[in-house]
Structures are given as structure tokens and as C-alpha cells.
Amino acid sequence: MNELENARLEGLLETVQKPARYIGGEMNAVKKDWNGVRCTFGFCFADTYEIGMSHLGMKILYYLINQRPDALCERVFMPDADMADKMREAEVPLFSLESRKALNHFDIVGFTLQYEMSYTNILEMLSLGRIPIFGRDRAEGDPIVVAGGPCAFNPEPLAPFIDAFMIGDGEDVMHELIDVIRDGREKGLSRLDILRGLARLEGVYVPALYDVAYNEDGTLRSFAPNDPAAPAVVKKRVVKDLSAAVYPENIPVPYTEIVHDRMVLEIMRGCTRGCRFCQAGMLYRPVRERSMDRLLELADKLQQSTGYEEMSLSSLSSGDFTCLPQLIQALMDRYKDKRVSVSLPSMRIDNIVKQSLEETQQVKKSGLTLAPEAGTQRLRDVINKGVTEEDLVRSVTDAFECGWSSVKLYFMMGLPTETDEDLQGIGHLAKRVVDAYYAIPKEKRSKNGVKVTASASVFVPKPFTPFQWAAQDTIDAVREKQGKLRQYLKLKNVNFNWHESELSMLEACISRGDRRIGEVIYRAWKRGCRLDSWMEHFKYEEWLGAFADCGLDPAFYAHRERPYDELLPWQFIDAGVSQEYLKRENEKAKRVETTKDCRRGCNGCGLHTWNVCDWVKNPPLKDTDKMAAPLFD
Amino acid sequence: MKMIVVFEKAPRLRHIGHLDLMRAMQRALRRSGLPLRYSQGFNPHILLTFAAPLSVGMPGKREVMEVPIEGEMTGEAFLQKLSAALPPDLPCLSARPVDDRHPAPMAQLTAAIYQAELEQAPENFEATVQAYLAQREIPAVRKTKTGMKPCDLRPMIYGLTMKGNTLQMVLALCEKATCKPDLLLSSLFEFAQTPRPRALITRTQLLGEKDGVLCPLETL
Structure with missing residues (x-):
């Protein structure tokens, strides 16, 4: 300049x-x-x-x-x-x-x-x-x-x-x-x-x-x-050894408040759970963990170079990190005197973690967010979200006993095969969470009173997921479902949030779009669209105009189920997970069959042929090993 | 003991608000490894007091803060450690150790010196400033929490001098009476009957009073 x-x-x-x-x-x-x-x-x-x-x-x-x-x-x-x-x-x-x-x-x-x-x-x-x-x-x-x-x-x-x-990577x-x-x-x-x-x-x-x-x-x-x-x-590129990879030892510390104003330790990359809607879970395969030694070294350097008062652990499913309890313990021991709080944003609760939660609270209490994603066991099996209603109730009960009183529940609506029963299930789950709070003796629970916030986003089918061929619900169908959900969630102590269906529809068009969508984005920008994810700037009509300018129909991209033999715009990219695996998973979803976590044994997603996944030959979990539910998000 | 610390808020940081500046300073103190003292309670924070908040948009050449610490150390040692932990636009200029019972700078604050760099000073403005100061009363309306209130600026002005395009103002800044430099500029140019030019106002020195004479706050 x-x-x-x-x-x-x-x-x-x-x-x-x-x-x-x-x-x-x-x-x-x-x-x-x-x-x-x-x-x-x-x-x-x-x-x-x-x-x-x-x-x-x-x-x-x-x-x-x-x-x-x-x-x-x-x-x-x-x-x-x-x-x-x-x-x-x-x-x-x-x-x-x-x-x-x-x-x-x-x-x-x-x-x-x-x-x-x-x-x-x-x-x-x-x-x-x-x-x-x-x-x-x-x-x-x-x-x-x-x-x-x-x-x-x-x-x-x-x-x-x-x-x-x-x-x-x-x-x-x-x-x-x-x-x-x-x-x-x-x-x-x-x-x-x-x-x-x-x-x-x-x-x-x-x-x-x-x-x-x-x-x-x-x-x-x-x-x-x-x-x-x-x-x-x-x-796609894969960094095989995360401990040897470059990680910042200092980061710019903003003067003005930002959304996540804290140090972040990326403890692992990838996720073994295989939720069928989750693009990140497929793209970031295989799972790679950073070593404890490296993490503690980075934590110290970051703490000294930033002066931040809060540290968070980041990954797609931190609860699955092999040494999580040891890591949390080590961080707590190190930072108690320095007044650094450690928050766990992406967590599950089990008995070991419950103890950690109590410790987290000693330093600073943070909110509790759980993501059951779907309202019934049937639909959770369809999306391969390996969590049961009992897991959820046990987790929130543990949290309430530790003094938590407000819980956020994340759901998606419009998932493949969804029926009215699944929407009612969301209301049912929210109610069970409230009941779990009142089931705890008064003297043992928080005095603040329970507050449950249920959020329902609109399902957006994404490339490289088993649902990449699926049709998204039309805007009218979504509105009708939102109306029903409002009824089902008219419960005491429960708030309901929902997302704008127009934004989700456009996201579906772009995420699975081809080269012609580029012209739509250009026309939309020419018509004044920008900062679209900020509701005050979102101009849906202009986006529709942009599609019309280009002679394209949003429904072709968003609401059409694609056949397996259709050439997909992203098919020339090898993301590691094979198209065969994704088809297999999609068919299992239709049959309401779940797929095991790949720590229990290789599911042959495609990456097993890349020589990047240490667990192909030696799965760390036996069939008899218990695994906690991936509830926190 | 505690340290009386002088630091600069450089012009680049003028848009940083008081609370953001406090947080930046707390994080710098945490980086420094200095033996800090923390507040009691559920969310302990570093004990740290600024003598006077700076308005958003205003740089400060010699701002003053008080930092209680554990144990004893020299001002030089403190200065060295804190300087290493501060970003370039927030340099620390001096540190003086005092006893915990030493009165807080905030309580001793009387006035401040401001410099307004006028984009364009009207012709022969020195004379206008003299005439302005010669008034017995300078009625103005100032904004308070309870609304607009009439006041007299004259007793709150310790000095006004014009040099080139720079107007230096020494104005009251304490609990009893505070004259904001912005209000003074408005009043002055209204008196001069000329439109107010754009100006960058910098607070250059905080002042206290000793034996009836104004002196730099950090020396008290």
C-alpha cells in the first residue's frame, strides 16, 4: 500500500x-x-x-x-x-x-x-x-x-x-x-x-x-x-507422523476478543468412529495421535509464549485419545499454579473422564455439549452414531452430579430415512435429560436449575461420505419438520434452536457442486452477496437469481438422489476412502446396520492400502473392550 | 511490594479499548514469568491497576499502572522481564518499586497533558487561545451518566499552549472534575468561530500534585 x-x-x-x-x-x-x-x-x-x-x-x-x-x-x-x-x-x-x-x-x-x-x-x-x-x-x-x-x-x-x-494435510x-x-x-x-x-x-x-x-x-x-x-x-496428502510434524510454538495473541481466544493443542487428527454423515471423519483418516511428550512440550511453549489463561484440546473426538486421562492429569498438575484452565470441547464421558471433569471444574467450569445427532436408536444406527439413549442419560447424570446444569444437545434433521417418529424421539431425549437432572437428590445437584438447549441443523450431504449420493430435504419439507419439532420440544426447561433451511440448501448445492456452480457463485457475488453465513447479510433471493442467471436449478444439486453410476464432480480425487467402501456403507445404512469402530479391527475403507494406518494389523481394542459413547461434540 | 510502571500505548493501538488493553497487559505479565499476585475467588486474575483508562482512539505516551508482586526486586529487573514479554507497540518505559502502603497512583491523579495534532491550525491561533483562556468562565455542556449537564471548563484548564499545529492542553483528570480533551477542542473552536479541524489527540503525561505543584504521576 x-x-x-x-x-x-x-x-x-x-x-x-x-x-x-x-x-x-x-x-x-x-x-x-x-x-x-x-x-x-x-x-x-x-x-x-x-x-x-x-x-x-x-x-x-x-x-x-x-x-x-x-x-x-x-x-x-x-x-x-x-x-x-x-x-x-x-x-x-x-x-x-x-x-x-x-x-x-x-x-x-x-x-x-x-x-x-x-x-x-x-x-x-x-x-x-x-x-x-x-x-x-x-x-x-x-x-x-x-x-x-x-x-x-x-x-x-x-x-x-x-x-x-x-x-x-x-x-x-x-x-x-x-x-x-x-x-x-x-x-x-x-x-x-x-x-x-x-x-x-x-x-x-x-x-x-x-x-x-x-x-x-x-x-x-x-x-x-x-x-x-x-x-x-x-x-490427498497425509502427514504420517503427527509428533514429528510442525506445530506452532507461539501464535499471535489478539488484542481484541475473538471467538476462540485460547491456546489450542491438536492432540490427534482423524476419527475412527465412522459416522456416515460426517465428512471430517472420512477426510482426515487415518487417525494419528501426537505423543504425550510432544504435547506437553508444546503446551509449555505455548503457555510461555502466549500468556493465555485457557487451553483447549482439539481433535474430532478427543475422548478417543489413547492417553487422555494421563494427558489431562499432566496438564492439570502443570498449570494449577499458573492459573491456566484446561477445557475439553470434544469429549465423551466415561468413568475415567468423570474424574477429569471434576478436576476441570476445579480450575474453571465450561459448558456441556452433547451430540446425539438423531432422536431414535434406529436412525442413530442408520448414521452409525454409536451411542445409545442409556449412554446419553448416564453421561448427563454424571455431569449433573459434577455440578453442571446446562446442556446443549445437537441434532440433525432431514437425515436419510428420517420419519416423524425420529423427530418425536428428539423431544423424548430432551425430556429424558431434564428428568435425569430431577432424578438427582436436590443437595447433590446444581442450584441453578436445569437448562436444556436442543439445536437441530439441517442435514447437508457431503462428498466423500456414504451419504454423498443422498437427496437433501426440500425447503418446504424442512419447514414442516421444524414446525413439528417446535411442538415436540415445547417442554419445560427446554429451548429449541433451528437453522435457516435456505442456507443449508445452498450449502448442499455448493458442497456437491460442479464447475458450473462457480459461475453461480460469481453471479451471486455480482448481485451483492457476501458474508452469507452472517444472517444480516444473507440474500437468499439474490442466490436464486444467480442460479436463474446461469440456467441452473438448485434442486438438481441439492434435492436429487444421485445414482451410483453417475460420475461425481469430485471423483477424480483420491481421498483414501474408496468409492466402493462408501457405497457399502450407504447400503448398510439402508439396512440399518452399523459398522464397528476401526480401532476394533480394520473395515477396509481404502486407507489400509496406503501404509499410513498403524492400526490395520494391530487394532488397539478387542471386541470385549468397552468403549464409551462419543457424546461430546 | 508493588511496582509503579510507566508504559506507552503507541498510536497503532489507539483503537484498542481499555478492557482489551488490560487483558493484553495481563497476558504480557503472565508471559513475563514475574512473581505476580492474584485476586482471591473463583476466577482469580492478576492484580493490576491502571491509573486512568484511555479512551478508544487515543494513544498514550506515558501511561501509569500499578502491579503488586510477591517478594522484592529492583525496578530494572522488573522492567527487563516485562519488556521481553510485551509486543512492539506497548513498550514499558520505567518501573519503580514502592511499599504496599504507598498510595495508589489512581488516588493521586490530578490532571493530564494532552497534545492535539491539528490537521490545519487556523491563522494566528495563538492569540485566539490566549483570548479563550482570558475568559473568567467557559460555559459548556458535558455528557454524564445522567444526561447533559452544564459546567464551567475554566477551573479545569491548567494550561493551553499552541505551537505550530500542536495544541498542548493540561486538563483536570480526577474524580472530582474531569475535562475531556475532546470537549475542550469543541469549546475552543466554537469560541474561535471556525470549524474544528481533524486532530489526533495523544495523552502525553499523567500528573499528580505535590506541594501545590503539578508533577509526573509516576514520581509521586
Whole structure:
């Protein structure tokens, strides 16, 4: 940014809401000399500072890139609507927090894709950053725009805008990508040749090097590389040894409050449970645990470098971490005197953990969230959520005895095979939780009185799950079910929250969308859509208009059951789990058959052939070993 | 014992509010490894008192806080440890050990010096400032918790000087009477009958009173 733009920005900061989001300069933020490095990376999070700064993946990669002496990484967030408008009006470009460089000055601009409804923000950020929106319009000197994260597993909706996608764990491929772009730029290679170099990396997808054709009915006819550098199948990257992988020893500590304002220890990656709706559970396979020694070392370093007063453990199912009780005990012992509280956001309760809960409470009490997901045992078996009503009642009883009084219950509606009985089951479960509280003698339970919050989100079928072929409920059907649920949950001490069905419908369209959805996203952005996941900015009518502009029907993407022989837009990506396995699981779901946790023995999901899963030959659990329910979320 | 600490809130941090600044300072203290003292109770927090909160939008050149610690240590040792734990825009400038019974800086606060960098000062403004100060009474309306209240600014002004485009103001800042620099600027330019230019206001020094003379708060 030049001096004039900088002065105008200073002026803007006096007039916008929460200007502290735009100033940077936090403790542990890394400001390097631009003349001292060979490659510059603008790390973009397509949402506001408070959200983006809470995201672990960004912290890992920010630290990883800045550890390289030859590169620097700076953070860029989506400005809030008032700031975006004023920046455009005052001709202030989107800038990085560290050096206030305009986005188009970076060699590489990278987006992390966390949820589909942030995609219009990507376009807004490119536009504010003075980078051509479409990859095909970018000139030789423009940044290479890359993306990664869970949503990159179906990259097609963003194919027109992103030059290269990184699929899978980012730790290793990020280095390789920076090397290729750095060398390519220094050698004066053309954009196309740099992209070809990227396509040769394992786990990198360069959409411009592939051609797509459609059948008359709108389904995909063919998808194939148009360049010898591009592989027919793009295989996801897997970091095999998490203990040896880079993990931040310090993270920027924000001045202003963010959503998750604490240190985060990622204790493991992946999940063995195999819930059939859960995309993360499939994408992050296999399970890899960090060693106790490494975790304690990281905990100490983070605590010393941040001064945070709270630490949370992160993973898809922390209760399954082999050494959880020992880890919690060790953390408690270490930090009692330093007044650091340890919170367990993704937890199950069993007898060992109950003791830990009592200890957690000694330092600081946090809320209790449980995710039964479905109201009846039949439907929980369909989705392979291995939890029973008795598990739930036992867990909340334990928690109430430990002094908890408010419980959040997460459900999904619109799951495959759902009937009215399953919705009634949600009411029944909420009631049983309330009853469990009153079953405890008055002197042993909290005096605050019980409060149960039941939340029902709308099921969104996701790629690489056994339900990837499923139809989502129509908006009318969802509304009818929400109405019924409101009736079933008219209970004392119970609150009911539900999600906007329109947003979930669009999420379903984009998450399983093809390349043509990119044009819809572009039209929606042109019509003023941005910050779509913020209800005050969500413009459903404009989205429908965007579909109409492109001659596409949302129902084709969201509400249509897809046959097994249809070519899926993401099928060229090898996520480890095979399409055969996903079909098998989908058929078992229809027969209401469950699949065992893979710690009890390999289910042959596909990753067993990759030589990355230690448990294929030696499952850690015997059939007789008891396993607690994955209740916390 | 406790430390009387002087620190700067650099212009970059001017948009950080008082509570956010407090939290940032507490986290810095936690990083420093200094022997801090904690409050009692369910959610113990570090004992730490700022002499005077800074308004959002205003940098401070020499802000004062009081940090109780366990045991004894020199000001230099304290300064060194805390400095290593502070971000670049929040440097610590000095630390002075005092006895626990030493009166709190907050209780000794009398006034503060502010500097307003005017984007453009009106011509011959020094004379206007002199005329403004020569008034016996300066009626104004200030915002209080209970609504708008008329007041007289004159007794709350210890000094006003104009140098180049910089207006230096010494204004009362204590429990009995506080004159906000923003209110003074409005009043002054109303008196001058010229539109108020944009200005960055910095608080440059907190003041206490010793033997009837104003002096830097941290020296008391």
C-alpha cells in the first residue's frame, strides 16, 4: 500500500466498527523484511478477523511458512461489510495485517476453505485485493492463487477462481508448493509453466489443466486432464507422523476478543468412529495421535509464549485419545499454579473422564455439549452414531452430579430415512435429560436449575461420505419438520434452536457442486452477496437469481438422489476412502446396520492400502473392550 | 511490594479499548514469568491497576499502572522481564518499586497533558487561545451518566499552549472534575468561530500534585 492509501486507511479506521480487527501488531505476529525473502505468501481467511483468528490450520501454516528463512507469510482477513464498502469507496486495497501490503503484491495468495458459504467472500477479497477474479484473466505478474482445507476435497465450484488446490494435510505440500513457485518466478517461467510444475506435485490439483463435459441431463459426462503434467487422479496428502510434524510454538495473541481466544493443542487428527454423515471423519483418516511428550512440550511453549489463561484440546473426538486421562492429569498438575484452565470441547464421558471433569471444574467450569445427532436408536444406527439413549442419560447424570446444569444437545434433521417418529424421539431425549437432572437428590445437584438447549441443523450431504449420493430435504419439507419439532420440544426447561433451511440448501448445492456452480457463485457475488453465513447479510433471493442467471436449478444439486453410476464432480480425487467402501456403507445404512469402530479391527475403507494406518494389523481394542459413547461434540 | 510502571500505548493501538488493553497487559505479565499476585475467588486474575483508562482512539505516551508482586526486586529487573514479554507497540518505559502502603497512583491523579495534532491550525491561533483562556468562565455542556449537564471548563484548564499545529492542553483528570480533551477542542473552536479541524489527540503525561505543584504521576 502506498503512503496515500495508508493515510486514507488510517482515516477509515476512525469511522468503522471494531477497528481493532484491522490493525495487526499482536504479540507473536511475524513481521519480516520483504527485501530479505524470496517468496511472499498472503494467507487469506475468507471471514472476519474474529472467526479467522480462531482457526487452528491458519496458525499452523502461518508458523510453518514463517519458519522458512526464504519466505514470509502475512495474514489477510475479510473486512466486515462497512469496512469493505469504505475501502472500495476510498480506493484502499485489501491489505495484510503485518506489513499492510496490498494483496496483489504477494507472490502467492492462499485461501483456507472451511465452509462453503464463505465462497463469495473469496471473490470479494480478490476484488478488494486488486486481483482478477477469474484465473484465466490473471496476468504473468499477478499472484498465484491457491487454496486448501476440507472444502478443497470438492474443488470444482471454485475451479474458475483458484489456480491450484492443495488436497489433504498441508504441512508437507505447502513447502513443495512454495519451492515450485519461488523457483519458477526466479527462473522467469510463465504462469502456465509454474502451474504445470504445481500439477506434478502429489496432492495438487490445477483446474485449468482439466476439461469437463456434461450430458444433456446436466450430469457430468467426462472429466480428464488436457495436459501431460496433470494426473488423472489427484491423491490427498497425509502427514504420517503427527509428533514429528510442525506445530506452532507461539501464535499471535489478539488484542481484541475473538471467538476462540485460547491456546489450542491438536492432540490427534482423524476419527475412527465412522459416522456416515460426517465428512471430517472420512477426510482426515487415518487417525494419528501426537505423543504425550510432544504435547506437553508444546503446551509449555505455548503457555510461555502466549500468556493465555485457557487451553483447549482439539481433535474430532478427543475422548478417543489413547492417553487422555494421563494427558489431562499432566496438564492439570502443570498449570494449577499458573492459573491456566484446561477445557475439553470434544469429549465423551466415561468413568475415567468423570474424574477429569471434576478436576476441570476445579480450575474453571465450561459448558456441556452433547451430540446425539438423531432422536431414535434406529436412525442413530442408520448414521452409525454409536451411542445409545442409556449412554446419553448416564453421561448427563454424571455431569449433573459434577455440578453442571446446562446442556446443549445437537441434532440433525432431514437425515436419510428420517420419519416423524425420529423427530418425536428428539423431544423424548430432551425430556429424558431434564428428568435425569430431577432424578438427582436436590443437595447433590446444581442450584441453578436445569437448562436444556436442543439445536437441530439441517442435514447437508457431503462428498466423500456414504451419504454423498443422498437427496437433501426440500425447503418446504424442512419447514414442516421444524414446525413439528417446535411442538415436540415445547417442554419445560427446554429451548429449541433451528437453522435457516435456505442456507443449508445452498450449502448442499455448493458442497456437491460442479464447475458450473462457480459461475453461480460469481453471479451471486455480482448481485451483492457476501458474508452469507452472517444472517444480516444473507440474500437468499439474490442466490436464486444467480442460479436463474446461469440456467441452473438448485434442486438438481441439492434435492436429487444421485445414482451410483453417475460420475461425481469430485471423483477424480483420491481421498483414501474408496468409492466402493462408501457405497457399502450407504447400503448398510439402508439396512440399518452399523459398522464397528476401526480401532476394533480394520473395515477396509481404502486407507489400509496406503501404509499410513498403524492400526490395520494391530487394532488397539478387542471386541470385549468397552468403549464409551462419543457424546461430546 | 508493588511496582509503579510507566508504559506507552503507541498510536497503532489507539483503537484498542481499555478492557482489551488490560487483558493484553495481563497476558504480557503472565508471559513475563514475574512473581505476580492474584485476586482471591473463583476466577482469580492478576492484580493490576491502571491509573486512568484511555479512551478508544487515543494513544498514550506515558501511561501509569500499578502491579503488586510477591517478594522484592529492583525496578530494572522488573522492567527487563516485562519488556521481553510485551509486543512492539506497548513498550514499558520505567518501573519503580514502592511499599504496599504507598498510595495508589489512581488516588493521586490530578490532571493530564494532552497534545492535539491539528490537521490545519487556523491563522494566528495563538492569540485566539490566549483570548479563550482570558475568559473568567467557559460555559459548556458535558455528557454524564445522567444526561447533559452544564459546567464551567475554566477551573479545569491548567494550561493551553499552541505551537505550530500542536495544541498542548493540561486538563483536570480526577474524580472530582474531569475535562475531556475532546470537549475542550469543541469549546475552543466554537469560541474561535471556525470549524474544528481533524486532530489526533495523544495523552502525553499523567500528573499528580505535590506541594501545590503539578508533577509526573509516576514520581509521586
